Each structure stands twice: as C-alpha cells, then as structure tokens.
Amino acid sequence: MxxxxxxxxxxxxxxxxxxxxxxxxxxxxxxxxxxxxxxxxxxxxxxxxxxxxxxxxxxxxxxxxxxxxxxxxxxxxxxxxxxxxxxxxxxxxxxxxxxxxxxxxxxxxxxxxxxxxxxxxxxxxxxxxxxxxGAMLRRELLYEVEVPVPHADAGRIDNLLRDWASGHGAVMEPPSYGSVAHLRLLVPRAELDALTADVAAASAGALLPDVGDARVVDVPVPARRP
Structure with a gap:
C-alpha cells in the first residue's frame, strides 16, 4: 500500500x-x-x-x-x-x-x-x-513480528536480525525478556517469507517468527543530496 x-x-x-x-x-x-x-x-x-x-x-x-x-x-x-x-x-x-x-x-x-x-x-x-x-519520513504499513529466542542465543540472533532489518526495509523494536528473549521487529509484507527462511536457517529450524498485526510506521528517509 x-x-x-x-x-x-x-x-x-x-x-x-x-x-x-x-x-x-x-x-x-x-x-x-x-x-x-x-x-x-x-x-x-x-x-x-x-x-x-x-x-x-x-x-x-x-x-x-x-x-x-x-x-x-x-x-x-x-x-x-x-x-x-x-x-x-x-x-x-x-x-x-x-x-x-x-x-x-x-x-x-x-x-x-x-x-x-x-x-x-x-x-x-x-x-x-x-x-x-534528512527530515522526511517514509510512511509504511509494516507487520509486527516477534522471535522468541533462548537467552543463550539472544545476542547472536539479535545481531543477525539487526543486519537483516537494514537490508530488508524492516525496523527493529526494543526487545522484552521473560523465560526467553522476545526480539521484535516491524517487517514489510513482501519480506515476511524471507525473514522466516533466514531465521530458520540461522537456528537450524529451531526458531519461528510469530507474525502479528500490521500498523502504519514512519521510517526515516536518508538525506537527499542537494
């Protein structure tokens, strides 16, 4: 959209x-x-x-x-x-x-x-x-995604998701912690399948992203050259 x-x-x-x-x-x-x-x-x-x-x-x-x-x-x-x-x-x-x-x-x-x-x-x-x-914001419809990760793997998967987000138009959100780490990000619809595949590959199929609702998000636009 x-x-x-x-x-x-x-x-x-x-x-x-x-x-x-x-x-x-x-x-x-x-x-x-x-x-x-x-x-x-x-x-x-x-x-x-x-x-x-x-x-x-x-x-x-x-x-x-x-x-x-x-x-x-x-x-x-x-x-x-x-x-x-x-x-x-x-x-x-x-x-x-x-x-x-x-x-x-x-x-x-x-x-x-x-x-x-x-x-x-x-x-x-x-x-x-x-x-x-750099004052412009691109407004997008992104999907809330949560990846539950054991604490022992949280740092590695967090770094992987941050790198993944930067190349797929996604936005990282603050994680939450309980019995496991809940890593959260906002993802374009077209990238959801790629996220699932990449998370599965990085965890030998042990981790599965949980896709939630969509919401409108303002994403910073890099400054354009004058």
Whole structure:
C-alpha cells in the first residue's frame, strides 16, 4: 500500500521575490488542534507581518482513514496563496503537515501569477530542505513480528536480525525478556517469507517468527543530496 510521506521536525525556508520576503514554515501535525497551535505560534512570533497564509493536510490515508485538507489566503487575493500551497503538499504526497508562509511586503506588487508562484515556490523549497536535511519520513504499513529466542542465543540472533532489518526495509523494536528473549521487529509484507527462511536457517529450524498485526510506521528517509 502506497502511503503519503510526512516530516519528522519543523523546517524553514525564506524566499525573496522583488523585495517581498516569504517565510515558509512546515511543521508536523496529526490533528487540527496541533496545526492551529503551530499557526497561532507563527502569528505571535511574526506579529508584524502582513499575511500568514496556511495549508494543511492531515490523516494517514490508510485503512479507510479520511484525510483533512484546509487552506487560507489570509487577506491575499483569493486563490493566490493557500490553495497553491495546498496543491504543492498534495503533489509531493505529504500528510500530517501544516505549512505557514508569512509574507513581508517589499513595496512591489507581484500580481496574481506572481503570488501563486511565490507561495507555492516557498512551500516546495521548504520540502526540498526537508529532503536534503534528512527530515522526511517514509510512511509504511509494516507487520509486527516477534522471535522468541533462548537467552543463550539472544545476542547472536539479535545481531543477525539487526543486519537483516537494514537490508530488508524492516525496523527493529526494543526487545522484552521473560523465560526467553522476545526480539521484535516491524517487517514489510513482501519480506515476511524471507525473514522466516533466514531465521530458520540461522537456528537450524529451531526458531519461528510469530507474525502479528500490521500498523502504519514512519521510517526515516536518508538525506537527499542537494
């Protein structure tokens, strides 16, 4: 299942067009309340700016979860700010993100087309910053897997699973300990058979992974070269 990406932390970028400054601020937000808090904070921090235009997309877009999308021109001519910003978020396939672009007027009117290019360009450039700084998260549907291992073999199997996970798009989770060690990881559906085979080979058939439920997981994306 293809899911939209998101960001791990706030990202900022400044675009200057004919002396007008467009300060783009992207922040992670999973609820409307969280997005509203980001918007209110930017308004307070940059209180002397003329416009604080907004676009947000919320929702994992998995298992039938609906997505929420909103935008605001905040006094700019209708359709020249919020909607172009929102279209960039949609086109880049990101979610659980709020974008606020604050404008300081430079004295030169840009016209409708110029405003559309400036507001959309500011958000696009901020997303590029996120990609090149390692702030992007890839959202995936992964399966919870537990491998019960005798304590005597836990260290060896743990190292094997960590190496395996790095090459198969899986994510290790913290283990738990009882009468045996319970090693846990999150695995793509397409890799479940390979995991079972590799664990069996490493243990002479003594160990069998226990596959549980699927859940949406945010996986860090390596920084892209500028």
């Amino acid at each position: 293809d899911l939209p990406s998101t960001i791990a932390r706030p990202v900022d970028h400044e675009l200057v067009v004919k002396k007008s400054r467009f300060l783009a601020h992207l922040a992670p937000a999973t609820t409307v309340a969280a997005a509203d808090a980001v918007i209110a904070r930017r308004r307070k921090e940059l209180w002397d700016a003329r416009h604080h235009c907004v676009a947000l997309v919320l929702g994992t877009h998995a298992a039938g979860t609906p997505r929420t999308a909103r935008s605001s021109d905040d006094g700019e001519p209708s359709g020249t700010a919020g909607v172009p910003m929102l279209e960039v978020l949609r086109h880049r396939e990101v979610t659980d993100v709020v974008a606020v672009v604050t404008r300081y007027f430079g004295g030169v009117k840009l016209g409708a087309g110029g405003l559309v290019r400036a507001y959309s360009g500011a958000v696009a450039a901020a997303l590029d910053v996120a990609a090149t700084s």
